[in-house]
Amino acid sequence: MTGPVRSVSHAFAILRLLGEEGALTLSDIGRSIGLSPSSCLNLLKTLVAEGAIERGTSTKRYRLTAPWQAAEALRDSAGARLVDRALPRMAAFAQSTDAAVGLWKVVSRDRMQLAVRAESDAGMRLSLADGQRQPLGSGAAGRAIAAAQAVNEGELARRYAPVRWQTGLPLETYVRQVHEAGGRGYAIDQGYTHRGVWTVAAGMTGIAPGFCLSASIVAESQSDAELDALGAMLLMLRDELILQAA
Structure with a gap:
């Protein structure tokens, strides 16, 4: 597609x-x-x-x-403003962190789609494909969206069911990771969705139809502490984007 x-x-x-x-x-x-x-x-x-x-x-x-x-x-909406104006700040974030950065938009009750992407100019870097779609429950983005929406465990199971994980992820672990994401503000996927890729993601509430910001790096290129620091930085970027879309 x-x-x-x-x-x-x-x-x-x-x-x-x-x-x-x-x-x-x-x-x-x-x-x-x-x-x-x-x-x-x-x-x-x-x-x-x-x-x-x-x-x-x-x-x-x-x-x-x-x-x-x-x-x-x-006649503009916050969602349209978010998509239109996100790229410059996302590009600066990607350049400073060597991460592939994506802004995901919820497009149905089952799917999300990449709306905007940015990456660094490092010689070795990850890249996201324009316009890609994935199941709503997939990846760090799926966990972050679910955490931001505070969905119940029945809905978590529904979103989890169609996802094909490259590394086995039991439903109970998935649910626990969503709850952890709700506590700290961002979700982490360490190779479950794509082997060799670690991703942090932060959901956005209050902007229809629902969005999520993600940052992906090569697996094990950062320590767990550095990954948490990346998540904290992503939360700051998310808050900046929400303010400029207000």
Whole structure:
């Protein structure tokens, strides 16, 4: 299954941003969406040509044209703002930790999907595939979402059932790990979902339809104490992203 087309996703992110903020400069837009000046300019020129936005001659600011200002779909939501603006801070986090960072979105009662990803430029690094989907109960992200939602053990069993673990994980251990995640704020998966990969994840409450932030590293490249420190840093990043989406 192919993932979303990034240029189309970025174009809609620009439209939502202008719908919320009003007229903005090229640099304002690029910084908010996490685009380079050249990529941002090409998208803006395309949107101008399509009649969705216009550029003020005196202010040099871009704004929605009148028909698009009335578009109901562009009335922003916290979830849309979160997805549109997460990349710059996620990229900085990935660069400083050498982790592959993902923002996951709950897309149904059974599935989550990768909405945004970032990785470092280290020579040896993990990478997440654009737009990948996985069972809602899977990985550190699944445990973190369940902990954030405080779901009961019956629902935990339902989410656990369809997951294919690469390393055996009994249901009782899974339930215990969800409860541990609820206590410390982040979940940990040490090779259960993917052999050779350790992941920490922090769920986000209060932003529909439900999100989770994850950071993955090569297994045993950090000590348990360093893994806990990564989880604490991820909680700080999560809180920053929630604030900027508010």
